[in-house]
Amino acid sequence: xxxxxxxxxxxxxxxxxxxxxxxxxxxxxxxxxxxxxxxxxxxxxxxxxxxxxxxxxxxxxxxxxxxxxxxxxxxxxxxxxxxxxxxxxxx
Numbered sequence: 001x002x003x004x005x006x007x008x009x010x011x012x013x014x015x016x017x018x019x020x021x022x023x024x025x026x027x028x029x030x031x032x033x034x035x036x037x038x039x040x041x042x043x044x045x046x047x048x049x050x051x052x053x054x055x056x057x058x059x060x061x062x063x064x065x066x067x068x069x070x071x072x073x074x075x076x077x078x079x080x081x082x083x084x085x086x087x088x089x090x091x
Contacts, residue, residue, distance in 0.1 A: 007074050009089065012049070019053040032059035040064065041071040048073065048084040 019026070028050070035046045043064055050057040061083070070085045077087035 007072070009074055009076070012074060016049055016053060019049055019055060023053060023055055026055055028056040029059050032057075032063070035060055036063055040067055040069070044071045044084045044086045045073055048081055048086050048088060051083075 031046075031050075035043050038046075043060060047057045047060045047064065050060070064084070067085070070080075070087065073086060073088040077089050079088050079090045080086070081088060
């Protein structure tokens with residue numbers, strides 16, 4: 001499953017590419033339901049990547065918007081997404 005992946009730039013780019021390719025086939029509500037089974041860090045990453053890919057992330061965001069803490073998309077992430085409380089790389 002593409003929800004869990006290595007924390008490096010290449011892998012993030014690959015996951016993002018696959019999300020964009022499957023954009024019209026993805027059921028955002030079903031993906032959000034499945035994503036909630038994973039740790040909050042995975043949910044933050046998934047939500048951020050869905051936004052970047054242009055896929056609805058509203059259902060996933062509802063379950064995370066009141067959660068504190070933060071996560072990193074990759075180990076070199078330095079930009080911050082307040083919505084997802086996630087550091088990401090500006091490329």
